[in-house]
Amino acid sequence: MQVSVKHSLPGRLRLLYDKNEYTSKQALLAQTLITVQEGILDTNCNTNIGSFLIYYDTHIVKENDVLNLFHALTGKYLEDPELLKNVDQIPETESIESVLIETLAIHYLKKWFLPLPVRTLLLWKSLLERCFHVLSKFAESKRLFSTELLDATAITVATLTGNKNTASQINLLLNIGEEIEEITKRNSYGNLAQSLLSADEPVQVVEGMDEKTVPASALKKDDVVVIRQSGLIPADGQILDGEGMVNQSSITGESIPIAKKAGDSVFAGTVLEEGEIYIKVVQTGKETKVQKIIDMIDNSQSLKAAAQQRSELIAEKVVPFNFLVTAATWFFTRNIVKTMATLMVDYSCAMKLSAPIAVLSAMKESATKGITVKGGKYLEEAALSKIVVLDKTGTLTYANPVLEKIYAMEGFTEDEVLTIAACLEEHYPHPLGRAVVRAASEKNLVHPENHTKVEYIVAHGIASTLNGKKVRIGSAHFIFEDEKIPCPESLAEIKKQSSLEGYSLLYLSHDGILVGVIAIGDPARPGTSEVIRELKNLGLEECIMITGDTEGAASKIAAECGIKKWISQALPEDKVKFIEDEKAKGHKVIMMGDGINDAPALSAATVGVAVEGCCSIAGETADIQLQKSGLDNLVTVRRLGMGLLEKINENNLTIVGVNSALMLLGIFGVISPQMAAILHNGTTVAISIRSMQPILK
Structure with a gap:
């Protein structure tokens, strides 16, 4: 594709192309193909004047590299009927x-x-x-x-x-x-x-022994896609091969990843935290995206x-x-x-x-700020509502575990427990492991490689030998049932206290005895309490948290967020009943959530707001969908309304x-x-x- 430089700054480049030579669909296809290249931060195409605005990382690519990417777009790509068919046509504007x-x-x-x-x-x-x-x-x-x-x-x-x-x-x-x-x-x-249409993230489609990169919108039913560690699952599907830990907090509200293997179902918008899986696509949104x-x-x-x-x-x-x-x-x-x-x-x-x-x-302005509004009435209702109901996991929290407490036993210190745990966990960084390694790094604990080969058992734990002694770290099932480690009496109180506070536990054994228990939590997003105060300053009378988590986890997050009223261990129908009761009193209610378990409440609310990374059902059900993280986007919605x-x-x-x-x-x-x-x-x-x-x- 032939382009010329109109204006250039470090990291920013405006290019012109001949509108008589390339159709608007070809230009938009070029935008999609360029956007997914390494080092390209963002690409905007204006088909009215025939220009591209490119933002790129100067540490990865240079201006000439960007130009070469465009020059590489020959007719092989820009005239490919299959690729062009999947391009979302942006309506032309008139002068x-x-x-x-x-x-x-x-x-x-x-x-x-x-x-x-x-x-x-x-x-x-x-x-x-x-x-x-x-x-x-x-x-x-x-x-x-x-x-x-x-x-x-x-x-x-x-x-x-x-x-x-x-x-x-x-x-x-x-x-x-x-x-x-x-x-x-x-x-x-x-x-x-135009504000609502954006470039798709690339995905790897398997064809025989080969893989090819395509935009997510090009996926079709029965395609086979490979997802690797930290990859976003682009469509609902079934695992054909492989296993891994999938973070599906957007569906279940659980902040801890779930083990998945062949035959299990996975859902669009969830994340493969570790492992490698091959999924067969069952449903895609490609056919109806533009419509x-x-x-x-x-x-x-x-x-x-x-x-x-x-x-x-x-x-x-x-x-x-x-x-x-x-x-x-x-x-x-x-x-x-x-x-x-x-x-x-x-x-x-x-x-x-x-x-x-x-x-x-106002809807266009919302879209530029990463907020999709499905009708003008919802902006107005968001401005007039007096009550906001908030889900916990993924809404008030990041669903990103952090180390909260260490219980050391058998003469070991907390730092020794954390050092050994980090030494093992750094080799297989699942979410709980990352929390352990990050905590050790923050305390500047050095953990030399004195252990032998590390064996990772997916969804169970890690086994190795340290200075001739067997060490194990993992779940209660792995430690006490598989490895037959004796369970000390003091553990009952630790489990009880951790349950009250909503913590998940990792168990560390050394030479056949339990030497440490590590409590992992999911804290509130930073700045959430300030956002809650700002919402009240904007006229919201009550901010209420409703969650399926335990009373301990709920009360802890509520205290961190400055929320005075909460309901714990709530089922989806409990959320709906609360909202309907408030509406019966004449109150307008905003509901904010991200998972399948939140979808009924999102539908029942006066205004349903789905947060970033929500499951497809929540996104479809919600009246407003946030594409950027942060509760402060709800403040933006309120101000816009x-x-x-x-x-x-x-x-x-x-x-x-x-x-x-x-x-x-x-x-x-x-x-x-x-x-x-x-x-x-x-x-x-x-x-x-x-x-x-x-x-x-």
Whole structure:
């Protein structure tokens, strides 16, 4: 692919390509293929101007390397039907300037080159089309008064009174206004869709003895995919071969990985913490990805915010007022020019346009911040809700274990227990092992390699020999049942205390006796208590945690997060019942979670919010989905919703004020009907453009 450098900075490169040579689909395919290359941080493609904006890691690749990546994209890739079929087409945006020039050019060409009778026929044709449109609107809504009726009346009056030039100019201005309004709205849809489409992570598909890298969206049912340590599982499937530890906290709420082997099912969005597995794809989202985005945008219009619905209702109700003012103007002045000037101004046009654009703009702004909103009403409900219900694992915590306590026995010190454990665990870094090694590193404990070969038994533990003595570390089953290590009496109290605090335990034996127990926990995300306080500052009255974990684990996390009320050992139906009880009291409730066990509650809540890395069911069920980690994204959602309501209300006040002033100017003959149309359409477009501005600074 031939590209040229438009602008270059270290780590940032803007490239141009010839739009006549490459289709938009080929450009988007190039974006996907470049994004997955090592050292490329992000790639954005603008198919309107034919450019790529590349962000890259200067420690890994240089500018010439980036250029060579594009040059390597020959027709073999860019003309491959299978690859092109899997490209998500971003809707093209339109230029207001080009449409404006085209409309004016057609109007004046007709005026200069067509004889007057023909121009008169075309004017009547346009007027009849507007009249038929009024009738169709009446048949559809059963409402006589509409903005379309106002427009048709103004042109009819001008034509019948012999002011054909005025009628023609009014018609031109109305056409321009309608074109600009339609383009503004279409571009708002297109921009939202573009914000939601992103490059796919690469996956390894197995074909015979070979592997090939493809985008996740290219996966098909029955494909075989290999997932290696720390890999994200891209689709729901069944393990054909291999075994490993899968972190599926997004499904079960458990922060500790689960052992998986051939025949077991795995789910999209979960992570293979260790091992290697080959899975057969059962379900993918590829076939419906683009359609879901389009459906979501379309459905967002049926999920209008109440403020938007109020604006549209007000817009419909004020039209009769326009006719009343027009009739009064004619009655008192008998001046047709002043009467037509009042017909040129209405409140409903701007209200009907600015409110949905404000909602679409807020949804687009949400998308740029990693927040997918499935309808404007959910932003509003998030702003008005008084209660937020929070899941624990993966929502308030990272589901990333850390070492909490060490119980040393048989003359061993805590540091000695931690040193031996880290010496073994560093060879096979599963999540609990990583917590042990990290804790030893933080204490600057040196663990020399005095042991013999280390044997790792997946989902059980580690066996080795240290200075001629057998050492074992692992689960209770491995230590006490498989290895037959005696269980000391003091262990019962340790287990009881750890259960109360929600800790998982690793057991270390040395020369046939238990010498240490290591307690692993899943602490709250840093800064969570500050976020909880900020949510309360924004008007949320209660923050409640509901979890399936033990009372000990729940109370510990609640204390760390500054949460005063929590419910532990809750089943999915318990979460739903709590939410439905609160809604029955008249409260709006936000539910935030990430797993299959949270899906019923997400559905029952006024607003369901799914966090990053959620399972597919939770993501589908939720009304809002966060693509970036951190509870502070909920604060962003709240602020966006509040800002959206404020923007719509401000727009309505501006529309009433400006258009009332224009009506008065028309009544007193200060402005002509043409000027009234220009100022009215101009302010409508200006308010619409203001509606598209970001809410958050």
